Amino acid sequence: xxxxxxxxxxxxxxxxxxxxxxxxxxxxxxxxxxxxxxxxxxxxxxxxxxxxxxxxxxxxxxxxxxxxxxxxxxxxxxxxxxxxxxxxxxxxxxxxxxxxxxxxxxxxxxxxxxxxxxxxxxxxxxxxxxxxxxxxxxxxxxxxxxxxxxxxxxxxxxxxxxxxxxxxxxxxxxxxxx
Numbered sequence: 001x002x003x004x005x006x007x008x009x010x011x012x013x014x015x016x017x018x019x020x021x022x023x024x025x026x027x028x029x030x031x032x033x034x035x036x037x038x039x040x041x042x043x044x045x046x047x048x049x050x051x052x053x054x055x056x057x058x059x060x061x062x063x064x065x066x067x068x069x070x071x072x073x074x075x076x077x078x079x080x081x082x083x084x085x086x087x088x089x090x091x092x093x094x095x096x097x098x099x100x101x102x103x104x105x106x107x108x109x110x111x112x113x114x115x116x117x118x119x120x121x122x123x124x125x126x127x128x129x130x131x132x133x134x135x136x137x138x139x140x141x142x143x144x145x146x147x148x149x150x151x152x153x154x155x156x157x158x159x160x161x162x163x164x165x166x167x168x169x170x171x172x173x174x175x176x177x178x
Contacts, residue, residue: 010035042118045079047089048164050107050172051099051126057152057169057178058097058129062142069160072145074168085109085122093126095135097144102128107171112163123168125177149178 011027025037051058057074064071077092079085086104094100109122136142147155153173156165172178 007031040116040118045085045088045120045122046076046164047079047085047092047122047124048074048076048168049089049093049104049124049126050074050168050177051093051097051101051129052149052172052177053099053127053129055149056146057149058093058099059145059147059152059155059165060096060142061145062140064160067160071160071162072147072155072158072165073162074165076164079122086124089122089124089126093129094132095137096140096142098132098134099126099129100132101126102130107168107175107177121164121167123171125172125175152178 007028007030009026009028012024013027014022014024016023020043022042023040025039027035027037029035051074059072060075061070061072063069075093075096077088077096079088080091083091085106090101090104103126105125107123107125109120111117112119112121153166153169156169169178
């Protein structure tokens with residue numbers, strides 16, 4: 001078993017801030033006494049929603065400029081100040097798909113890409129979906145894509161697959177919700 005070491009932070013520096021994330025480094029003391037800079041990007045927490053109705057998973061397809069491809073994804077978005085993952089998930093579901101859930105449950109919350117990101121993600125299950133008007137953000141150009149439950153994981157694994165969608169579907173399946 002490895003000896004526990006807390007890696008004291010000697011210096012923390014924010015090098016840039018954007019509207020989407022903050023980036024910088026921490027100069028830390030490693031277990032052998034040496035010091036090294038560990039770079040990070042900090043993003044606000046995000047909710048990923050697994051919305052299910054009538055044996056269908058409600059997914060969205062949208063173009064992702066960062067990778068230059070259209071992606072089939074679960075609805076998702078940033079958790080705003082004062083929101084829980086479930087509240088943010090219900091809001092994002094309404095805004096992106098035009099469905100309001102009667103019930104939500106947090107399946108899991110966790111850190112993502114811990115080698116470089118300071119970012120928490122919550123996977124939210126949503127059911128009892130009722131149609132409402134969507135309310136897209138100014139950068140959301142997406143299409144709602146209902147996918148049969150029995151095909152959802154297979155479709156999510158098709159390139160370009162993304163981590164949040166795979167995580168959400170796998171957690172929901174593990175919990176017996178799909």
